[in-house]
Every structure is written in structure tokens, then in C-alpha cells.
Amino acid sequence: MVTLLETLALAYQYPQPGSTKALWERVKNLPPSRAKDLLGRFLQAISELKLSEREELYTRTLELTPLTAPYIGYAVYGEDYRRGRLMADLNAEYSRLGIDTAGEIPDHLIPVLRYLAEAEQPLPELLQLLGPALHQILHTLKTLEAKNPYLLLLEATLDAVKPYTKQAVIAEQSSQLPIVMGSLMRNLPFWKGGNE
Numbered sequence: 056m057v058t059l060l061e062t063l064a065l066a067y068q069y070p071q072p073g074s075t076k077a078l079w080e081r082v083k084n085l086p087p088s089r090a091k092d093l094l095g096r097f098l099q100a101i102s103e104l105k106l107s108e109r110e111e112l113y114t115r116t117l118e119l120t121p122l123t124a125p126y127i128g129y130a131v132y133g134e135d136y137r138r139g140r141l142m143a144d145l146n147a148e149y150s151r152l153g154i155d156t157a158g159e160i161p162d163h164l165i166p167v168l169r170y171l172a173e174a175e176q177p178l179p180e181l182l183q184l185l186g187p188a189l190h191q192i193l194h195t196l197k198t199l200e201a202k203n204p205y206l207l208l209l210e211a212t213l214d215a216v217k218p219y220t221k222q223a224v225i226a227e228q229s230s231q232l233p234i235v236m237g238s239l240m241r242n243l244p245f246w247k248g249g250n251e
Contacts, residue, residue: 059085059215064168066094066208067117067125068157070109075102093211100204116196116205123196123205127181128162130188138162144178145170164212171219186220189213 062081068074078098085091101109117124128138145161148154152173156166167185171177193209 059088059090060168060172063090063094063208063212063215064157064165064172066097066211067163067165067168070101070106070113072106075109088214090211090214093207093214097204097207097211100207112204116200116203120199123192123199125164125192125209126160126162127164127167127184127188130191131184141180141184145181148174148178168212168216171216177219182219185216186213189216 058081062078062085065074065081066078075098078094079102082091082094082098085094101112104112121129128141132138132141142161145166148170149156149161149166152170154166154169154173156163156169159165161167167181170181189209189212193206193213196203196206196209
């Protein structure tokens with residue numbers, strides 16, 4: 056499981072020369088799983104692109120479009136103060152465990168996946184948000200670009216973190232999940248090009 060999470064974290068990094076080949080090497084050593092199959096399909100799709108095309112796809116999908124960027128806190132809270140609190144808590148955890156954030160802010164999937172691979176008891180709030188956030192990012196990307204290869208990577212990630220999201224549901228049976236999309240709906244007209 057740890058190797059899968061670490062491999063997924065690498066897949067969210069900006070494309071570099073040789074990065075796809077390095078990911079293929081890691082994927083072939085993973086135990087069989089649905090997440091591995093989805094990750095393999097993602098790599099097959101991006102392997103057919105030139106490096107410049109992979110860079111453009113990455114930038115368009117994961118950097119320029121706020122609602123499809125891989126930020127767990129933003130997907131659920133938008134710019135609400137709760138995202139800042141989550142990031143502060145994650146930062147403290149990363150420092151405690153020596154997690155390399157790869158230059159990303161704390162709620163990005165790269166450090167989040169690395170953290171899940173290392174933490175014995177991940178932050179309950181993160182576990183609670185992870186499933187809804189990934190579902191939201193996936194839904195938005197599917198709506199915008201149904202054939203985007205990053206859908207396969209997001210589905211692989213969602214499948215790989217299921218054991219963690221199940222923990223959260225069991226631990227939080229008596230409490231309600233946070234309301235997803237509150238502030239994002241306010242941001243949607245701006246993102247679509249409106250000025251409301």
C-alpha cells in the first residue's frame with residue numbers, strides 16, 4: 056500500500072524528461088489492484104504524448120483550473136478559513152514526520168499521499184475530507200473534459216485511499232461530514248469567466 060501511495064504522489068509531479076519511464080518502472084512492481092490498473096492506463100495515455108504536450112496537459116488540468124487542481128482543502132472549503140487551519144495542521148504533521156512536500160502547499164495531493172504512506176494515525180479531518188474532495192475534483196474534471204487522462208489518475212487515487220476514507224466514516228459515524236462546495240459555488244461564476 057505504501058508503495059502505491061508514493062507512486063501516485065510521483066504521478067502528480069510536473070512532467071520531466073524520463074519521469075513517465077520512471078513511473079512505469081514503479082508501477083510494474085506494484086501488487087495487482089484496480090488502482091494499479093488505472094495508473095497503468097493513465098501512463099499509457101500520457102506516454103503517447105510528447106513531453107511538451109504532457110506539460111501543457113498537466114498545467115491546464117492541475118494548475119490553471121482551480122476547481123480541478125489537486126488541493127484537498129480547496130476542493131472542500133474553497134478559500135474559507137478552515138482550509139488555512141487544515142494546512143497548518145498538515146504542516147505540523149509533515150514537520151513531525153519529515154515529509155517532503157516537493158515544494159507544494161500542504162493540502163496538495165503530493166504531500167498528502169506521502170503523509171498517508173507514513174502516518175500511523177492520519178489527521179481525522181484529512182481522512183474525512185479526502186473522499187469528498189477527490190469526488191468533487193473528479194466530477195468537475197469529467198464535466199469539463201471527459202477524455203482527460205488525469206481522470207484515470209484521480210480514480211486510481213480515490214481507489215487507493217479507500218481504506219483511509221472508510222476509517223473516517225467508521226470514526227465519524229455519529230457526526231456529519233462537512234458541507235462540500237459551499238464557497239466553491241460562489242467561485243464558480245468567476246472560474247467560468249463571469250463576473251458575479
